[in-house]
Amino acid sequence: MSEKDRRAKESEYTYELGKLVEKFLPTEQERLIYKTMKKIFGDNPMSNIDDLMYKRGGFHQKRRKEEFFEWGRKIAKERGIPSYNRAVGIPLGQRALEPYVISGTDVIVDYDDLHHVNNAAIQQMLDDIKRTVIINLDTTHRVLQVRAGKEITPETINLYLETVQHTISGGAVAQEHMAEIHPGLTSDAYCKVITGNDEIVDMLDRRFVINIDKVGFHPTRAAVLKRDIGDTIYLVVRAPTIAIRMADGGVTYRWAAMQSSMAFISAYRLTGESIISDIAYAAKSAQVIQIGERTWYSRARAQNEPGGIPYGYFADIQQCDDKLPAEPYFKIIADDLIEGRRYMSKVSQAGAIIAPMTELLWYGFYMSGGLGFSSAVAAGAFCGNVIDDLLDNFSEIQHRSISRVSTVPPKWINIKFITDMMIQAAMETYEKYPSLMEFHWGGAHRISLVGSLAGSAAAMLTGSPMIGQMCMNYAIGMLMKEGWVRTGWAGQEVQDHLGLAYSCAFRMEEGGLIEFRGPNTPYASYTAGHSSGAIGACLSAQLGRGRAYVCNPIIKVAFADPDLKFDFHEPRLTIAKAALREFMPAGERDLIVPSH
């Protein structure tokens, strides 16, 4: 080709992305993730080299490991059988045991303190969910009026509520010769009512009411919750922690039905007639809201176990968003970046309930039997400020790019570009920070985080959990695959490819309404690393629609109760307190064992 014929071609202007990154160090140094990784690793977080690798003092670099070591020796001496022994555990040498910063706080803890067996708050979170069941009192009241000729008045309801506090703790009524439970062992057992009717609330003893106006909901949310709950009265029962620790979540509704029925017998002076069976039937079957359904047979768990809890219920159980106005997110982010960031931050805070409940407790603890790796996946959701940093940046990307539209249609073509944009940002962040790759050392960390981010952001914008779930599967199955070739454990398995199509399926064995799916949905039953993303999509879709709850207003209000042991409003702080050994759980047996 002669010089005269030569023409420039586009392909001659391609560039090296990696080299250009160095130009933007000052911008990176302002990021929360840079500061946090620097705090965790104590070195340049963008460096590829760890000069101290394997020279950090072995397990002695962490106070908790030393404590374990001492206890292992003590136990071995006392019982004559070896126990915990660090010497057999690390033939390849000990890498850095980096501390964990609890996101959104300055609390730094040892990783071991976030293990579910070491962290009393994570245990109590599970216990508080498992020991809750909700009974509608309307049928019972109707039976009492029509069949027993009893009058239902504020006084009788208050008497019943006082009686049920006694029975739910293991106290006997009607039959005085029954064995009773030491109340000190069941001090966390109680019952409260929920109703949307202000007049009924005013007439009841306030100690027995979860008052929607007074448990921290933003007034716009409280109004929606009250309207949707209406005049019905629901009894929220908290069985004692010790009960579900001895049996399982399935004991809760039986405990509640029996003790509630006994309280009715006593409060309304009923005798052994057929109406009692109606009352018991209403409490046990007809009008009871279980937190979780039974799981399918190969899992074989009772009601109220985490595998049977629908995604929408998980999203309602968390209370991190309670103070946000019930306004659609896409309108807020178009106008106000700071307020939009507040919405996004609530989703990341909720990760401290969602990820431990699913990845750590259900898939890790109940199902796989592994005793360490799932702690890391769950901790990735609420430690290191990683999600906070990325969602914060996503808010800004959305704020800078969104225009005023009457709605963001939940269409694939409409949301794909923003998912591409955000996941590109998240993957670039991993590539820029070797320290973050080290912090999230497994594929499961990364896919669960990236998938959750994609699902949450898409659902926030459209108000559709289906689009959120599709974006989650797309991000893991397509974007991460294309960008990184492989994604590691929990990625590139069938669930993302299947999930992308099944997100839209309403056939029972494939899907159904997203909010009512859960780890018990057949295709999702082995999908470790994905449940948090699906729950995040449900929660985010609620914020996207500007609603006050995800799928059940009763569940939402039941877990707003300030008397619960675990604080569902501040999960990160509660877990942090437990890691620092400052959280007191329920269900202890000190009263019936020798002093120690």
Added chain:
Amino acid sequence: MSKEEIYEYKELPAGWWHEIDWILPGREQEPTVFELFHDMMIGSIVGNPTSLEVASKMVSRIILIEIEHPRRDIEYVRVMINPTDIKQGIPNTEPDLIIHMQYYDYIRVIMGQLDMMAPIWAGNGWIIGNMTCGLDLRDLLDASNKGEVSPRPAMWPVGSP
């Protein structure tokens, strides 16, 4: 359209192009997408010092614009930023960004009457590819229409790949 108005798709009145000062005179027919971008580049962007300054900081970009006209076939224009070039048709390598839009939305976008993202968010168009490249294009259009650029996300400053 400012950012405060709610987006709505609408066609422009007949002969609209005679009212635009940077469109070359003598165009009897409604301009093609290539003609429009060409005229805009010469009549608006190149002559604007802010646009030139902004473009000089960007890395090389290839953008494919696909425009759907209600009465004509889909038209393709490929735009290179830094160095600047416009050509009809598709590029000979993978573009950084593909933008698909309705013709009359596109007109309003390049005239600065409509935010580039509005039809995309409303589901009336789509974009695929490197979104920082989209930010660059928007900066260029902002600079030429308003004389200043909108703030960018901190994560992706001007010049970011």
